[in-house]
Amino acid sequence: QVQLVESGGGLVQAGASLNLSCAASGLTFGNYAMGWFRQAPGKARSYVAHITRSGVSRDYAGSVRGRFTISRDNAKNTVYLQMNSLNPEDSAIYYCAAYSGFTYWTVARRYDYWGQGTQVTVSS
Numbered sequence: 001q002v003q004l005v006e007s008g009g010g011l012v013q014a015g016a017s018l019n020l021s022c023a024a025s026g027l028t029f030g031n032y033a034m035g036w037f038r039q040a041p042g043k044a045r046s047y048v049a050h051i052t053r054s055g056v057s058r059d060y061a062g063s064v065r066g067r068f069t070i071s072r073d074n075a076k077n078t079v080y081l082q083m084n085s086l087n088p089e090d091s092a093i094y095y096c097a098a099y100s101g102f103t104y105w106t107v108a109r110r111y112d113y114w115g116q117g118t119q120v121t122v123s124s
Contacts, residue, residue: 002026002113004096009118012086016122020081022096022115030054033099034072034079037108038092038120047106048094049081059105063089086122093117 008020022034036048049070050059058070069082079096097111104110 002098004098004113004115006094006096006115006118009094009120011121011123014087014122014124016086017082017084018086018120020083020094020096020118020120022079022081024077024079024098027098027113029077029098030074031100032112033102033105034070035097035099035105035111036070036079036081036094037097038090038094039117040092043092045095045108047108050099050105051079061106083120086120088122088124091120091122093119 003025004022006022012018030053033052035050037045038048039045047061048064049068051070051072055072067085072079095117096115098113099111101110
């Protein structure tokens with residue numbers, strides 16, 4: 001009964017910021033790398049960001065690099081996605097996911113567990 005529960009989404013105007021949270025339970029959180037993905041209506045799920053088990057290394061999709069920051073607090077079993085300078089192209093359902101592997105972390109199908117997502121809508 002692994003659960004990943006996202007929160008923090010909402011409706012904001014272009015240029016605004018949001019901080020998403022993903023609370024994990026039912027797994028040894030520190031044994032998993034964590035990722036964020038997003039999916040807009042009619043489009044495929046796409047990679048957003050990844051963080052290693054210790055939080056030492058982070059990676060981002062080119063479309064969000066410099067605007068988004070992924071972080072984690074292993075004591076709280078929580079991963080975060082700080083999103084700044086949002087634009088309408090960022091509108092999507094955002095999902096967090098847990099990964100037991102060590103390579104190809106941009107590939108959604110390789111992840112072991114997924115949350116239900118939180119909606120982010122950015123108006124112009």
